[in-house]
Amino acid sequence: MTASAGWTIHSIQPILRSLLALALAALALAPLLSANVYVQTLGVSACLFATMAMAFNLVYGYTGLLCFAQVAFLGIGGYTAAILVTRLGWSFWVAAPVGGLLAAIAGLVVAFSSLRLSRHSFGIATLAAALLCTIVARDWVSLTRGSMGIPGLPAPEIHLGSLDIVINNPYRFYGLSLIFAVGAIAFLHRIIHSRIGRIFVSIRENEPLAISQGIDPLRYKLLSVGLSAFVTGLCGALMVFNLTIVDPSILDFYYTETMLIMVVIGGPGHFWSVLVSSLVFSILPELLRFSTDLRLVLYGLLLIAAMLVFPKGIAGLLEKRGTDFWHKRLAAGRGQVS
């Protein structure tokens, strides 16, 4: 092996990961140590957006399926949990997973019907599903109360023996969101770095080759969509109970757009860079509030700059360093390396 021709993603990965873990831990603790309600609320938002982005990364980044229905899964999770709690008196802790399950089932139905045709059909079908959910939320008034939404969602409660905790303030809700985000992201990390994750990537990279090696792509695509929809549905449930209301705005295209930005700038199919990107883009709009008039302009300029500097995302830049290193090494060793 030749001497290193410079740092590569592989050579600095352990250091990067350690630094990143420390930074994330510090960032996660900040809202818990702060008495500032604004910081805590921002923390809740960052936790939920990071989880949504990682779930979207699973289906888009790793499996290569551009799914526009993430926002529909968010809405289905939110509305299901809200309706089950307010109309049927279910506990939040049961209603939220049921919301996630219903979102997963919706995802499987859309995916099963469209993926048998092509990836493009999947994109169109998921877009249609998202629009359909918006119409249902707005026009099925007897179920969703239309544009008025379902307000006054009760705070989730925990009863453990003599311990009674009502999650009714931003500090507590941040604690719940943090636990959920860490659990969900750890779950996604486990999946992505397992054999299943490698199969997802193989389907994205070269589906005919994957098929020729024995992979049933439909089965694994459905699995990817189902898992992603389940996690996003759970996010929806948490989101509406944090806001104490669910209305059709949860199905706004803004959420789809934000998830896309987080994943594309981070680097689709990469874990840590998308996590960092999701946190940055959760906090960035708030940091730009110093100028209300120029906020969106600045946000747009930053996005353009990011796309110019990182056309393949942050991870793409690091990956290119790795590939360049190998090209140099092979060029140097040509004639010696067989």
Next chain:
Amino acid sequence: MSDICLSVRNLSKHYRGVKAVDGVSFDVMRGSITGLIGPNGSGKSTTIDCISGFTSADCGEWRVDGRVLTGTSAHQHSAAGLVRTFQNVRCYESMSVLENLRMAVVAKEGVGLWSAFLGSLRASAADEAARQHGLELLELIGLSAYAEAPSSVLSYGQRKLLSIASTMMSKPRLVILDEPVAGINPTMILRVEDAIRKLNASGVTILLCEHNMDLVMRLCDRIIVLANGQLLASGTVDEIQADKNVLEAYLGPDHMRPTS
């Protein structure tokens, strides 16, 4: 068990009236390297696409080691031991060369959500075994120096070698090689030839679809010749070389004898 590894009967595939493959029948003997040749448009690619499950045939039946694969999907063909490579060489570019080989094992074994999540010791042991096997194969085909390199840095010829090594990883019964030396230099052709011999020596039956007649004549035990979607001739290398119709129509006078 019969000596026939692949049996194809009355295979037909038409495209809007064009008879791409028209009632083709042939056998591939177990342990052999059988060539599938013919000029462009003779139906070779359609034939291998059909018998590997990538294109649905209009009619016909094919079996691998007696198991009927007609009507099953492409990934089920692989599960039954029929693996193929592609004319346009394919690999997983974001993965390392070694990971590409390990994928062949992962793909063959499949994995359930539960076992993937729990990451059982059995899976870890299987991964380690696949890694060792992959390193051995890379040594065998002369790519061990590239084990940790992303496969995107490999040359076209090296990718062809990698695709053959990938088929070795999954320990198939039958491998269909679709133009394994197309577009690569003479030195690399010899390395690919060596890899094919090693694949065959490991007990794998090979159906070689190729335009390089020198290679076909050197490697193959038997040859199947297609023309206009139909079977023109089938036999040993000597029989095909002696067949005037084949020589005149497809091989030409320069290929009367192997060059080495």
